[in-house]
Amino acid sequence: SQQGEEDPQALSIQEGENATMNCSYKTSINNLQWYRQNSGRGLVHLILIRSNEREKHSGRLRVTLDTSKKSSSLLITASRAADTASYFCATVVPTGGGNKLTFGTGTQLKVEL
Amino acid sequence: DTGVSQDPRHKITKRGQNVTFRCDPISEHNRLYWYRQTLGQGPEFLTYFQNEAQLEKSRLLSDRFSAERPKGSFSTLEIQRTEQGDSAMYLCASSPSGQTANTGELFFGEGSRLTVL
Numbered sequence: 173s174q175q176g177e178e179d180p181q182a183l184s185i186q187e188g189e190n191a192t193m194n195c196s197y198k199t200s201i202n203n204l205q206w207y208r209q210n211s212g213r214g215l216v217h218l219i220l221i222r223s224n225e226r227e228k229h230s231g232r233l234r235v236t237l238d239t240s241k242k243s244s245s246l247l248i249t250a251s252r253a254a255d256t257a258s259y260f261c262a263t264v265v266p267t268g269g270g271n272k273l274t275f276g277t278g279t280q281l282k283v284e285l
Numbered sequence: 286d287t288g289v290s291q292d293p294r295h296k297i298t299k300r301g302q303n304v305t306f307r308c309d310p311i312s313e314h315n316r317l318y319w320y321r322q323t324l325g326q327g328p329e330f331l332t333y334f335q336n337e338a339q340l341e342k343s344r345l346l347s348d349r350f351s352a353e354r355p356k357g358s359f360s361t362l363e364i365q366r367t368e369q370g371d372s373a374m375y376l377c378a379s380s381p382s383g384q385t386a387n388t389g390e391l392f393f394g395e396g397s398r399l400t401v402l
Contacts, residue, residue, distance in 0.1 A: 203389060214289075214376060214393035215328070260327050264389045272318065272341065273391060275327030 178261060178276040186284055191248040193279040195261030196241075202264045204237055205273065206246050209258045218246075218259075251283045287311060289394035291377050297400045298367055305363045306397040310379030317360050318391060319352055320376040321345065328376055334360060367401045374398050 179194045197204070203222045207215040221228045221237045221244070228235045234247040248255055258280050262273035290309045298304050310317050315336050320328035331350070332342045336357035346352075349367075354360040364371055375398075378391040 205390065207393075212374075212396075212398070214395045215378075215391075216393070217390045220390060262327075272330055272333055273328075273389070274330065275320075278325075278327050 178259075178279045180279060181277070182280045182282070184282045184284065185251055187251060187253055189251055189283075191251050191255070191281055191283070193246045193259050193261075193281070195244045195246070195276050197244075197261070197263050197276070198242065199263075199265055201239070204235075204244050205262045205264070206233075206235060206244075207260045207262060207275075209260065209278075211257075215260065248281075251281075253283050253285055255281060255283050257281060289377055289379055289392055291375075291394040291397050293397060294395060295398045295400075297402065299402050300369060301366055303363065303365045304367060304399060305361055306375050306377075306399075307359060307361050308377030308394060309359045310377070311381075311392055312358075314379035314381050314392070315357065316380045317354055318378045318380075319360070319362050320378065322374040322376055322396070323372075331362075331375075364399075367399075369401045372399055372401045 177196050185191055201223050203220055205220045206218040208218050209215045219230045219233050219235050221235050232249045237244045258278045260278045261276045292307045296304055317334045319331040321331055322328040330343050331346050332352045333340055334354040337354050349365045352362045374396040376396045378393045380391050
């Protein structure tokens with residue numbers, strides 16, 4: 173079953189604009205990760221934020237985590253057409269096996285020229 | 286290429302047939318995961334191995350599904366008596382040994398897409 177929901181389900185923006193995606197989850201977590209998936213391909217890890225962290229940056233990516241609201245957001249700044257993909261949040265829970273990830277439903281991002 | 290590889294990439298089969306997918310993880314990774322992804326949804330966990338031991342199975346993994354990792358290296362996922370509802374992308378991922386609960390990045394293969402007619 174999915175751990176949570178992502179919002180919006182689909183997002184269309186112009187190149188150069190910022191894209192913000194939100195993720196909500198249901199249980200306590202060890203960490204939350206964001207992955208990207210190009211159509212018909214596998215998933216690629218983007219960034220990980222631990223439960224005791226509130227914000228993290230990596231290049232054009234900024235992730236926030238609010239454990240009191242059980243939510244996270246991913247901001248992609250200065251978007252490019254190559255950013256067009258589906259983006260998924262995934263959580264690792266304390267009682268989970270190994271580093272089993274539970275994924276959200278995803279946001280489809282389209283960046284137009 | 287030293288990433289996770291999956292074979293075949295695409296499989297079309299008739300209902301009732303058996304299919305097998307293979308996953309070769311990154312060589313130094315001792316953890317291997319199988320996920321299933323249907324169109325428009327996020328991946329759903331199926332099962333997980335640490336070396337050759339299958340440590341967890343999802344309730345999604347019915348009796349028709351079996352996964353093995355006999356020598357702790359490659360893994361196979363077999364679906365017997367396929368049904369149309371089995372049509373999905375089957376994703377394999379691996380992670381290195383020694384990860385703590387606060388790390389946990391998974392490395393995914395490109396997936397095996399199954400279509401059951």
